[in-house]
Amino acid sequence: MKITILGARGSVPTDGRDMLEFGGATSCVLVETDDTALYLDAGTGIMSAPDLGDKNISIVLTHPHIDHMIGLPFFPALSESGRRIDIYGSPRMKYTTRMQLERLLSPPLWPLFITDYPADTVIHDIDGDFNIGDIGIKSMESNHPGGGLVLRVEHGGKSVVLATDFEHDGEHIKMLTEFAKDTDLLLYDAQYTDEEYEHFRGYGHSTPSVGLELMKESGAKSIRFMHHDPRHTDKILKMMEEKIKTETETVSFAREGEEILL
Ligand SMILES: [Zn+2]
Numbered sequence: 001m002k003i004t005i006l007g008a009r010g011s012v013p014t015d016g017r018d019m020l021e022f023g024g025a026t027s028c029v030l031v032e033t034d035d036t037a038l039y040l041d042a043g044t045g046i047m048s049a050p051d052l053g054d055k056n057i058s059i060v061l062t063h064p065h066i067d068h069m070i071g072l073p074f075f076p077a078l079s080e081s082g083r084r085i086d087i088y089g090s091p092r093m094k095y096t097t098r099m100q101l102e103r104l105l106s107p108p109l110w111p112l113f114i115t116d117y118p119a120d121t122v123i124h125d126i127d128g129d130f131n132i133g134d135i136g137i138k139s140m141e142s143n144h145p146g147g148g149l150v151l152r153v154e155h156g157g158k159s160v161v162l163a164t165d166f167e168h169d170g171e172h173i174k175m176l177t178e179f180a181k182d183t184d185l186l187l188y189d190a191q192y193t194d195e196e197y198e199h200f201r202g203y204g205h206s207t208p209s210v211g212l213e214l215m216k217e218s219g220a221k222s223i224r225f226m227h228h229d230p231r232h233t234d235k236i237l238k239m240m241e242e243k244i245k246t247e248t249e250t251v252s253f254a255r256e257g258e259e260i261l262l
């Protein structure tokens with residue numbers, strides 16, 4: 001399985017010379033096997049999706065907050081006539097995945113419905129564990145305003161867990177510890193420093209120190225912190241990274257464009 005971090009920023013896309021190292025594109029992680037390209041979230045990172053030839057393309061959305069969907073209208077594969085794209089999400093507040101997409105992408109906010117693009121989009125509501133080609137997908141409910149999914153993607157005996165937009169109160173961190181058990185790669189929401197978190201309780205995000213503890217308790221083999229706060233420059237993120245850095249290469253902050261082979 002090859003993992004590419006296409007977008008690691010949280011809340012809103014950013015740009016500027018002080019944001020180049022970690023990048024400004026919002027949440028999108030590409031998981032590739034021989035036959036399948038699976039995008040986890042469709043933030044602005046999905047705009048730099050590579051050309052993947054004939055691979056089957058699917059998108060799984062953790063939740064419908066706009067930073068996780070706003071890249072979708074510029075997803076290159078949507079412009080390919082005859083290309084099938086499967087999109088999976090979870091119903092929220094009586095909105096099915098189709099209704100969520102239609103609410104974001106429809107006049108007067110956007111000129112086109114997603115079904116108006118040349119590609120053939122097939123929209124699914126997630127209901128329990130499922131498979132996409134040779135990839136298995138499990139999910140657990142996140143602790144986040146409006147709800148969301150934490151995803152576990154498995155292929156060929158390896159796994160990656162995406163726990164973005166997750167806040168770590170008592171019961172939820174225990175559930176996540178179990179859900180992420182022995183995973184090869186944990187992608188964890190670390191939007192805030194410990195000090196910042198005190199001001200942002202209830203916003204639905206977490207910290208690197210909680211992530212490190214989670215890594216230890218779950219037996220996760222490596223961790224990348226993501227959903228970087230839009231106010232955090234490269235300098236701040238490097239300081240945060242330095243603070244939690246261990247001797248090994250297994251702990252770091254996700255950088256846009258980074259590839260990880262599992
Ligand atoms: Zn978010």
Ligand SMILES: [Zn+2]
Nearest residue numbers: 063065144165
């Ligand atoms: Zn969110």
